[in-house]
Amino acid sequence: MAVGSGLQPVLRVPLAGLLAWIVPGLGHLFIGERVRGLIYLIAITITFWGGIAIGGVRDTVEPRSRTAWFMAQTCTGVHCLAAFQWGERLRHNPDTPASAWAHHRSAETAVVYTGIAGLLNLLAIFDALVRADAVSARPRPKVASRLRKGAG
Amino acid sequence: MTGLLAALFTTPITLTGWQHALLLLPLCLSISVVYKTVRCDEVREIPLASLVLWVTMVAGMYAVGIGLWLLYLLTA
Numbered sequence: 481m482a483v484g485s486g487l488q489p490v491l492r493v494p495l496a497g498l499l500a501w502i503v504p505g506l507g508h509l510f511i512g513e514r515v516r517g518l519i520y521l522i523a524i525t526i527t528f529w530g531g532i533a534i535g536g537v538r539d540t541v542e543p544r545s546r547t548a549w550f551m552a553q554t555c556t557g558v559h560c561l562a563a564f565q566w567g568e569r570l571r572h573n574p575d576t577p578a579s580a581w582a583h584h585r586s587a588e589t590a591v592v593y594t595g596i597a598g599l600l601n602l603l604a605i606f607d608a609l610v611r612a613d614a615v616s617a618r619p620r621p622k623v624a625s626r627l628r629k630g631a632g
Numbered sequence: 633m634t635g636l637l638a639a640l641f642t643t644p645i646t647l648t649g650w651q652h653a654l655l656l657l658p659l660c661l662s663i664s665v666v667y668k669t670v671r672c673d674e675v676r677e678i679p680l681a682s683l684v685l686w687v688t689m690v691a692g693m694y695a696v697g698i699g700l701w702l703l704y705l706l707t708a
Contacts, residue, residue, distance in 0.1 A: 536641070596663065
């Protein structure tokens with residue numbers, strides 16, 4: 481039984497969207513779409529952290545030099561926040577070596593990976609909103625059986 | 633162990649040549665899986681539909697890449 485199925489649609493729909501943004505896939509798990517939720521969680525998490533592994537956390541989530549990409553990355557919710565905080569800590573640490581231009585192409589690939597992970601989660605957020613709304617549009621079993629009895 | 637795991641995300645990978653082209657494969661797989669999870673009505677349809685889309689995307693993008701590379705060689 482889905483946690484969100486007992487809620488009113490006016491609460492369930494925005495809550496599903498918010499949860500889908502905070503943790504990819506959580507909005508679907510909330511409305512009872514367990515398999516879809518797990519697919520989103522695994523696919524988006526691996527894509528985002530795979531990107532971080534390619535380019536390094538220090539330079540991949542960087543809002544000052546890559547603002548548009550950062551906006552896309554923020555769609556991954558906690559993943560982006562964690563990577564940003566970790567990167568900020570490394571950027572302000574004097575012991576961390578400055579980013580090498582030798583890794584420039586890796587950094588570009590990493591930004592594309594993490595940005596696309598964010599855009600994919602944006603798609604998943606809209607999907608969670610639509611499916612949460614569709615759950616409320618479905619007739620409840622008791623109502624449906626009452627309607628059948630009335631028609632018979 | 634924690635330090636090793638942290639080093640995985642703090643040290644950038646140096647990529648050369650074909651390694652960049654190979655990185656297209658997992659990215660396209662992720663895109664195709666998420667897209668087909670949105671589009672498919674039944675969950676059991678997702679694996680096959682994702683695989684077909686992945687092959688189509690990868691073949692199409694490599695074809696475009698090879699085409700542009702040949703065009704570059706001809707015009708250079």
